[in-house]
Amino acid sequence: MRVFVTGASGWIGSAAVRELQGAGHRVLGLARSDAAAAAVAALGAEVHRGGLDDLESLRAGADGSDGVVHLAYHHDFSQMAEAARMDLAAIAAIGGVLEGTDRPFVVASGVAGLAPGRVATERDEPDPAAHPRTASAAATLALAERGVRSSVVRFAPTVHGDGDHGFVARLVDIARAQGVSAYVGDGSNRWPAVHQRDAGVLVRLAVEQARAGSVLHAVAEEGVPARAISEAIGRGLGLPVVPVSAERAAEHFGWLGRFFAADCPASNALTRAELGWEPTHPGLLDDLGEGHYFRSATAA
Known part of the structure; x- marks a missing residue:
């Protein structure tokens, strides 16, 4: 499978790229800068130049791939609304290309704030008012009704490792x-926490196996x-x-x-049961x- 990965040079993205390639997949990694392009190439992946605000580049990357992993995000706490708007536009652009193809589309989200004071599960739905990014997860899951094997991976706030x-x-x-x-x-x-390499494994399993419209928790602890x-x-x-x-x-x-x-706190029980994911790090x-x-x- 040829997989287009946004955020390929990032912390989680680099682990996902290694894991996908180790399983025999080919990776096309989005890179908006020369430094990012060098990092993607160093991972052994093919470089695709562009950024989250370049929708034509995103469409081209998705169109030439068998699946998409969207991990890139503009992490600027002073521009949260603009970052969420950019992310939603990117998902719409990629989703439009994948519509009707049953190709996998894996999108990152988070578990923080999902169910304050109790253990959150994959069945919990975020409060739309809690964070503007929740609209991206909802848009991703809605693509399941349009012939996209879309899934949302909610990451622990701590993805740790060397x-x-x-x-x-x-x-x-x-x-x-x-x-x-x-x-x-x-x-x-x-x-909640998860090791970077275990997070990479879950992303790969989501590409290969996740059902359309599924929510997964990248939470080991x-x-x-x-x-x-x-x-x-x-x-x-x-x-x-x-x-x-x-x-x-x-x-x-x-x-x-x-x-x-x-x-x-957040549970991973449904994720483990559905995909057989077992954190080992x-x-x-x-x-x-x-x-x-x-x-x-x-x-x-």
Whole structure:
């Protein structure tokens, strides 16, 4: 199968590209810059130049492929509405090409905020008012009625592994800068997590097997207590572990404060039953214990 992957040079995308190629598929990777093109080529994939705002390029990539994986997203918290609009337009463009072909179309989403305070399942539907990106997931699933084998993969907020520059790396940076590793309140709130390589496996399985209109959870661990994460960071950096109040979370953690204080556990039971996905790589705390997050200061 020839698979067109947007976000191919990114953190999850690079793992998906390797996994797809390891299973014998050919990958066409979208690249908007010279650096991204070099990264895609280094993975052994074919380079397709363009960006999320270049709808003709997206249509061309989809038209020449047997399936599409859409992982790219404009992650700018100051332009959330514009990022969501761009994403929705990209999905519509790709979906229009795939309509009536029964080709797979796998689109990324998230589990954070899906069911606050309880374990979210694949059957839970997001609140449209919670995040403008929810419209993209709804549009993807609606394509199932138009002859597209579309599926939505909701990723854990923490996709960890060696080379991660996301939320956990940012927590490490904050702890290093503050001189303490902190958690909010009593630290009992839970963060779901998945190893990058397990996430790549699920993307590949979705391309190969997911039913039209299915929702999948890229979650290996239902919810790791925030305090345990902070304790692992404290051990790794040799720093004291302390609580901060909810009122001081933004002061201590910056924009990450409200996310790290959230309780957003999520289940993977239906995903595992449907696709036979079995995460095999280290969990978040074990991954933190391996030491790669603490080698040097990183930028999120």
